[in-house]
Amino acid sequence: MVETDLIELITGHSHVFSNYAMGFLPAAVLCIIHLQQSSVIILFYPNWDYATRNHRLVTLNLGPNRIVVGKKRSAVMPIVSLIAMALVFMVVSFYTLAYILIPMILFHPTFRYDPEKT
Numbered sequence: 322m323v324e325t326d327l328i329e330l331i332t333g334h335s336h337v338f339s340n341y342a343m344g345f346l347p348a349a350v351l352c353i354i355h356l357q358q359s360s361v362i363i364l365f366y367p368n369w370d371y372a373t374r375n376h377r378l379v380t381l382n383l384g385p386n387r388i389v390v391g392k393k394r395s396a397v398m399p400i401v402s403l404i405a406m407a408l409v410f411m412v413v414s415f416y417t418l419a420y421i422l423i424p425m426i427l428f429h430p431t432f433r434y435d436p437e438k439t
Contacts, residue, residue, distance in 0.1 A: 362402050365395040390434045397426050 372378035373388045405419035426432060 363399045365398055366392065369395040387434050390432065394427060394432050397423060397432065401426070 369391050373383070373391065376383065379388075401419050401423055404422075405417070408415050408419055
């Protein structure tokens, strides 16, 4: 009740506003918003690939195993973003749940650097 009173005081309107506005937007609009927000995330892999190709922007003693693991790790977020964009067309309220996969995927040993393997 306090929130609606504050909104009424600030705006002069007595409408009740929803805290979960995403549920009222169509899937195509959410997908466009999500694509704009994840444009930086999608650039993780190309940035790491450019920086590590021929050791352009990284130190020369950076091992090839660490470079490969970095490429794998930087590919996780763009792939999960694409999964989230696909989910938005199926179930609008579940598209943010795809991001719960990121820590689970990155915890897997394939995506972790092991200095003993180099």
